[in-house]
Amino acid sequence: MELTERHIEGLKELLYKMADDLLIMGHRNSEWTGLGPVLEEDIAFSSMAQDKLGQSLALFELLHELGENIPDIVAFTRNDKQFHNCHLVEMPIGEYDFSLARHYLFDHADAIRFAMLENSSFEGLSMISRKFRGEIKYHTMHAEAWMKQLSQGTEESKARMQSALNAAFPLALGIFEEGNYEAELKEAGIFEGEAALKSLWLKMVISELQKHGYNLPDTNDVTPTLGGRKGFHTEHLQPLLNEMSEVFQIDPGADW
Amino acid sequence: MIIKSLDPRITRAALDDESKDGAQQPMDQWLTYEVFQQKKRGTHHVHVGSLHAPDAELAILFAKEQYARRGQCVNLWVVKTADVSATEYEDEDIFATTPEKKYREPEVYKVMDRIQAFKAKQNS
Numbered sequence: 001m002e003l004t005e006r007h008i009e010g011l012k013e014l015l016y017k018m019a020d021d022l023l024i025m026g027h028r029n030s031e032w033t034g035l036g037p038v039l040e041e042d043i044a045f046s047s048m049a050q051d052k053l054g055q056s057l058a059l060f061e062l063l064h065e066l067g068e069n070i071p072d073i074v075a076f077t078r079n080d081k082q083f084h085n086c087h088l089v090e091m092p093i094g095e096y097d098f099s100l101a102r103h104y105l106f107d108h109a110d111a112i113r114f115a116m117l118e119n120s121s122f123e124g125l126s127m128i129s130r131k132f133r134g135e136i137k138y139h140t141m142h143a144e145a146w147m148k149q150l151s152q153g154t155e156e157s158k159a160r161m162q163s164a165l166n167a168a169f170p171l172a173l174g175i176f177e178e179g180n181y182e183a184e185l186k187e188a189g190i191f192e193g194e195a196a197l198k199s200l201w202l203k204m205v206i207s208e209l210q211k212h213g214y215n216l217p218d219t220n221d222v223t224p225t226l227g228g229r230k231g232f233h234t235e236h237l238q239p240l241l242n243e244m245s246e247v248f249q250i251d252p253g254a255d256w
Numbered sequence: 257m258i259i260k261s262l263d264p265r266i267t268r269a270a271l272d273d274e275s276k277d278g279a280q281q282p283m284d285q286w287l288t289y290e291v292f293q294q295k296k297r298g299t300h301h302v303h304v305g306s307l308h309a310p311d312a313e314l315a316i317l318f319a320k321e322q323y324a325r326r327g328q329c330v331n332l333w334v335v336k337t338a339d340v341s342a343t344e345y346e347d348e349d350i351f352a353t354t355p356e357k358k359y360r361e362p363e364v365y366k367v368m369d370r371i372q373a374f375k376a377k378q379n380s
Binding site: 034035038039040041043044047048138141142145148149243 | 263264266286307308309310311313314317318320321322325
């Protein structure tokens, strides 16, 4: 079908929130580089952080094709109010239990979102979704392996992971904050929407976590952390952006 | 004292500068696994190194990033280092005369084939 201006706006909104989630998640997770619990895990976690930056770059490139500025400018020159990531990804890394719970909840949502987008009518998006399928599969395998391992470790490891999940869950529900163009995206076959994604995600993580002996809080008892998609953020995002863009800001015109 | 560093990640981590001494506790020290990588289907898995992991599942996940993050790979094996049986270095002499036994190397036959062919050509 012929895309109207509203479809394009909806598409850009979708690409921006996905790209921002991945950029901020990638940067946050890279803060573990050199500090991971053991060398092997440090390497794996850092490598996945790099993957996320690569995925965000691919999305920023699609935005550039739609008329937005080049990826470096978009990534490094906006302030927090211009970012559309959910609060989950901007929270500090905390202890490794929180980082793992976030990795598990976020990456499963990301995997389902990209799987849905493999059938997107917007070819650029369906192409990169297929391209990143294996990469993202590894991320969810890694996340699930740790949830399983720590559920079978000691009483402490299981209790810590359960409380980390409880803390991350309301934040994770913020991933599915609806945009202004849900109907348009669905109508054009670009994306089935946040509500559809959320119900698939809930079904998957609840059953998988139950298998490993965890329980997620009841969604009726939890208030999702919203606002990120509309540019409202916690005090943690701007310092992250300052640090992330520090080198770029020294000489914005530099040729890399 | 807490370490202050130019790297903000180090400062944020609030690391103690007193190095910890003493032996590793059992839970701090994992097993080692040997990693074998197959670059193409049908070729041999080749030993590429070892790593620490609590079990085979995580050993495979770690091996993927540690040894297969660059270049081609289609399959990985991990084997507990403890499960590998090996010859003793003090018995290294069992291999001592092997390099002399050129006739066991297929290259020799190839050369011989060519020599025979050359001779046959000369005589014809």
